[in-house]
Amino acid sequence: MGPFAKKNQNSDGYKPTAIPKALKVINGHKEGITMERLNNQARTMTTQEGSGLEKRIGSIFIHVSDMKRAVEWYSRVLDLPFNDDYLEERLSTVYTLHLEGTEILLDSNHGAAPGPQPMMFFKTDDIRKTLQFMKENGIVIHNEVLENNIVIFEDPDGNRLMAIQM
CATH class of the missing domain: 3.30.720 (Signal recognition particle alu RNA binding heterodimer, srp9/1)
Incomplete structure (x- = not known):
């Protein structure tokens, strides 16, 4: 060991005792922290404050x-x-x-009755491939804005949908 090394530390200054402490918290062994409490905190993060509605x-x-x-x-x-x-x-x-x-x-x-605006959009990795599929399958297309990677189309009931390359 070099002159600056301390007990429980390697030459880079790493203290291996920090890992067991972290594991104790994750596994719920530290006082006040349990897996149930961690799960409740995770549920709270997906819930809108006050209303109880999830953010999805x-x-x-x-x-x-x-x-x-x-x-x-x-x-x-x-x-x-x-x-x-x-x-x-x-x-x-x-x-x-x-x-x-x-x-x-x-x-x-x-x-x-279907609305005049798209009600949702689907992501695509290749807008040109998506557009080609729609044309080959006789899908009604309302707008091709390929420079912005958007295609607006409709289902058989006239519900407008959108495909966007992201």
């Missing part, structure tokens, strides 16, 4: 007039598998499309 979207409803057509269209466009029972119109009036982080609920219960 749970589901998005899209009102459709023809469930079979909507399930086929969204499943094809989003490259998702689908439940054949919906195509034979044997199931309920709500169909769930599971996406990363949220879900889309196709709802044939209430006939809502």
